[in-house]
Amino acid sequence: MDSKQLVDLVAKACDDKRAEGIVVLDMKEVSLMADYFIICDASNERQVQAIAREVKDVAEEQNIDVKRMEGFDQARWVLVDLGYVVCHVFHRDERVYYNLEKLWGDAPQREVKL
Structure with missing residues (x-):
């Protein structure tokens, strides 16, 4: 599975658990950390955890190695590292505070296929 297919899989997993404001940033030209x-x-910690858990489960079903998951217990900002794709699941308040879209403003946004 290439990174574009993985992006679509992860975005769908987020959407299936009713994630809001799903954005995909193409990081290939601006960072060495990940492609996307x-x-x-x-809106709440329980839903943040449900989204992160779904991303992890869907990836593992496709035999994709989850490198790490951080922040799950606090459920304010959960980072799911899938190698070429990194999923950030925020509590709404934290997303506004950290504003990754602005921080990585040089990264073009990719259309989300759900």
């Missing part, structure tokens, strides 16, 4: 960032949010 997927950013989304939820």
Whole structure:
């Protein structure tokens, strides 16, 4: 599975758990960390955890190695590292505060296929 297919898979997993404001940033030209960032949010901690868990489960079903998941217990900003794709699941308040879309403003946004 290439990174574009993985982006679509992860974005769909986020959408299936009712993530809000799903944005995909193409990071290939601006960062060495990952090819894509997927950013989304939820209104409460339980939903943040449900989204992150779904991303992890869907990736593992496709035999994609989840490198790490950070922030799950606090559920304010959960980072799911899938190698070439990194999914950021925010609590709505934290997303506004950190504003990754502005921080990585040089990265073009990619259309999300759900």
